[in-house]
Amino acid sequence: MPQTFNGFAGEKNSMMDNKIIDQLLKKYFQGETNLEEEKQLRQYFTDIKQIDAAFKSYAPWFEYIKENQHVVSSKTITMPKHDVVTIHQKKHSYRWVIAMAAAVTLLLIATFMLQQQPPKSNEVAIDWSKYELQDDAEASAQIVAALKLLAEKLNGGTSKVATELDKISKISTILNQE
Amino acid sequence: MSFRLRDEMTRTEFEHSIASIKDKLFRFALKMMNNIEEAEDVLQEVLLKLWLQRKQLSEVKNLEAWSMHMTKNHAIDKLRCRKYEEGIDVLMALPTKDANPEDDLQHRDMMAYIENIMQQLPEKQRMVIHLRDIEAYSYEEIAQILDLPLNQVKVNLFRARTFLRTQLGSSMK
Numbered sequence: 001m002p003q004t005f006n007g008f009a010g011e012k013n014s015m016m017d018n019k020i021i022d023q024l025l026k027k028y029f030q031g032e033t034n035l036e037e038e039k040q041l042r043q044y045f046t047d048i049k050q051i052d053a054a055f056k057s058y059a060p061w062f063e064y065i066k067e068n069q070h071v072v073s074s075k076t077i078t079m080p081k082h083d084v085v086t087i088h089q090k091k092h093s094y095r096w097v098i099a100m101a102a103a104v105t106l107l108l109i110a111t112f113m114l115q116q117q118p119p120k121s122n123e124v125a126i127d128w129s130k131y132e133l134q135d136d137a138e139a140s141a142q143i144v145a146a147l148k149l150l151a152e153k154l155n156g157g158t159s160k161v162a163t164e165l166d167k168i169s170k171i172s173t174i175l176n177q178e
Numbered sequence: 179m180s181f182r183l184r185d186e187m188t189r190t191e192f193e194h195s196i197a198s199i200k201d202k203l204f205r206f207a208l209k210m211m212n213n214i215e216e217a218e219d220v221l222q223e224v225l226l227k228l229w230l231q232r233k234q235l236s237e238v239k240n241l242e243a244w245s246m247h248m249t250k251n252h253a254i255d256k257l258r259c260r261k262y263e264e265g266i267d268v269l270m271a272l273p274t275k276d277a278n279p280e281d282d283l284q285h286r287d288m289m290a291y292i293e294n295i296m297q298q299l300p301e302k303q304r305m306v307i308h309l310r311d312i313e314a315y316s317y318e319e320i321a322q323i324l325d326l327p328l329n330q331v332k333v334n335l336f337r338a339r340t341f342l343r344t345q346l347g348s349s350m351k
Contacts, residue, residue, distance in 0.1 A: 009181070028339065029340060029343045030336065031332055031335045031336035031339060035314055038310075038311065046207050057346045058187065058343075058345055058346055060261050060288045060289070060291070060292055060346070061346055062344060063285075063288070063289075064289055064292040064293070065312055068308075068312045069312055069313075071201070071204070071205050071208065073200060073201055073204035073218060073221055074202045074215075075218045075221070075222070077193075077200070077221065077222055077225055078189075078193065079189050079192060079193060079225070079226065079229045080226070080229075081189070103287065105296075118294070139243065162182065174188060
């Protein structure tokens with residue numbers, strides 16, 4: 001059964017108490033004491049007037065613990081009369097509602113504008129087959145007419161080139177004469 | 179740990195119920211901030227948060243540990259914002275002794291020496307040793323407050339006490 005320190009009973013017990021305290025201190029600095037044992041150490045160092053010389057160096061630490069346990073806040077703290085958080089949260093939720101309303105309005109406007117535009121997908125494709133020529137003679141006449149037009153245009157180009165060449169030759173003649 | 183919050187609790191009831199933990203929160207804030215005024219600000223912020231969140235917090239099992247956890251976070255936030263180094267202000271909060279001035283001065287010097295040792299400890303070690311030795315919390319509660327694994331709590335406590343022992347030993351030489 002482990003020995004415990006129960007306060008000083010008399011001088012004859014001091015040897016035994018010192019042994020217990022020594023063991024407790026060793027455990028304490030190894031970080032192996034439990035809360036009850038730490039309480040015993042505090043009692044020894046703060047309640048006893050004649051601390052054994054072997055332990056005197058530790059006394060200020062236990063004195064420091066005792067004093068610190070009595071440190072209190074002198075400030076009077078009162079809670080606000082109004083629940084600030086509730087107001088704060090309400091503010092936030094109000095903002096959130098406005099943001100949501102604005103988003104929905106924009107969405108509605110966009111939808112409305114899209115609906116106003118004529119649907120491009122409904123355009124009917126041109127059926128070119130009905131313009132196709134069925135009669136061979138008419139097709140032949142059209143081809144001849146087209147070729148004739150082409151020949152006229154080509155001839156126009158040739159005559160224009162001939163005219164320009166004629167001008168160049170006249171200029172070269174004048175230049176040679178000089 | 180009897181500190182509880184209820185949905186329907188009045189302001190007076192709340193102020194009455196926090197009385198049991200108010201000083202613990204203040205001491206923890208003071209240990210971290212090392213400044214009375216700033217520690218009181220942290221306390222005010224934490225208590226206000228507890229009051230405003232009382233409905234959500236009514237289901238929290240260990241509200242005292244939760245409050246200490248909040249205090250730690252608030253103090254850390256405040257420390258990050260701090261642009262200057264504070265002097266040792268913690269000693270100002272210590273109760274005065276009815277001894278003669280000479281003894282009192284000697285005593286205060288010793289307390290200043292210990293406080294200086296505490297301030298030399300890394301933040302985690304300082305928080306762990308404070309919560310264990312001054313507030314007498316269990317390892318599990320300290321782990322919860324500091325959001326640390328249990329073995330880390332023990333390691334930090336061991337290192338803090340080892341450093342303390344070395345410093346106390348050297349002070350007697």
